[in-house]
Amino acid sequence: MYLDRVDLFDGLSDEQAEVLKSRSRVRNFAPNTIVVNEGDDGSSLFVVQSGALKAYLTDNIGREVTLSLLDPGDYFGELALLDDAPRSASVIALTRSEVLQIPRVAFLALIEAHPACMQIVVRNLVGRIRNLTESVRSLALVDVFGRIARVFESLAVETDGVGIIDRRLTQQDLANMVGASREMVNRILRDMVSGGYVEIEPHRIIVRKKLPRHW
Structure with missing residues (x-):
């Protein structure tokens, strides 16, 4: 999976995307394996390369809300690139899945070398937030x-x-x-x-x- 196909990094040059890839690692998960847990420390972004995953929330009595289904080209854990807060949701592999794990330190090193990359990523994150707003609108009004x-x-x-x-x-x-x-x-x-x-x-x-x- 090339990072230029991932909308979060749309606008990065091939060289900049390659820098991120070179400092990342591929991880494989069997079906029904938890990739991240809500509340865990977060220090990486994950890009789905193959398989299918689900991001979800649970309450203290076990009720679950599905936030999104994740396919190749999707990503999760993006907030970990910008802050030190715990994970805001859990993600589980629904099928055998392969993801690219991009550490925050690799992202910050890219930003230090190419400051304009931050504007690109923030712009793309704004688009994601707009989509989330529409999801909330749907739950509330539809x-x-x-x-x-x-x-x-x-x-x-x-x-x-x-x-x-x-x-x-x-x-x-x-x-x-x-x-x-x-x-x-x-x-x-x-x-x-x-x-x-x-x-x-x-x-x-x-x-x-x-x-x-x-x-």
Whole structure:
């Protein structure tokens, strides 16, 4: 995975990206392995090179909220490049995964040698924050049907005129992503299937036609 394909580093020169790569290391994780825990000390950014991971939060009684699903080219732990605060979320490998671990010291060395790189990274982080704001808006202002529709739209890859979500998503997975009960998600999925909008297979979901924002 070349770092110029990662939006956080969009704008770095090939030489600057190579400096980061040369000071980083590749790590491999088996399925269901915790990569980082919420509250751990953070000193590295991780870039997904292969596999699938999930970033999530849990409360003290074990309830879980999924923040994002991570595929090749995605990244997590970016705040560790800028501060010494503990990890704000946990990340688990859903499948066998390979990630590039970029230490904060490598990033700071790059900034010291090329100060303009900080402006590039901060600009790209602002774009990420805007996306997070839209996610919060969705949770606060959009009904559950609309939240599920947005999740499907964000994950689907258009293939032969339909959207393919090529991963296994359980009803509980979706419930954790949209902040709803599994029972509510079950009812909405049944409606989507009966309306001809989606087709649910054991290891993928097919979006047959554009989903309305409201039901």
